[in-house]
Amino acid sequence: MNYNSAQKRVKELKSFYKNCMWFGIVALFIFFRRLMKSGDLSQSIFNGSIILTVWGIILAVKAVKLFVFDAEWENEIIEEELKKTKKPINF
Template sequence: MKTNNEKINYEIAKNRVVRLKKFYSNLIVFMVVLLLFYCIKFLKYELVDWSQIRVNLIFVIWGLILLIQAVKLFLFNSNWEGKKMNELTNKYNNP
């Protein structure tokens, strides 16, 4: 039988894997849509002048959202959450 700490650690790990999966799938969709957008533009105008390409606002906003997700996911590690949860559960379980 699993202890409370093992269950908590499992849930934290499961949550992190779900968040990683969402982030990578969003990143892939972003890259595919961006690539398709510029490929269609290239096929339509047959020449791409990189100095004249304007970035659409939607891609900037989408990119910023992905950047924020990446910072939250990779820079702010969830170890402190697990430590704090263990500390609080131990505190309430052992008065």
């Protein structure tokens, strides 16, 4: 991995961790706000928030992109495709 791609990956990781931190803060805020309004803990836990659901899906997609389909995976797939030999079709 060269310096530029490593620097890009570090920026992406930093952005992802910041988003996770903000997600946690907002989730706690929404949870405690609902807890204070309803007073019932079981009611607050199982009431979903559409904002948190969408935000969680976006974070999950970013996590898969960062940790599963990273630059190393992409390079491996490119190398595998280059190694394949294509034989011409004889008519």
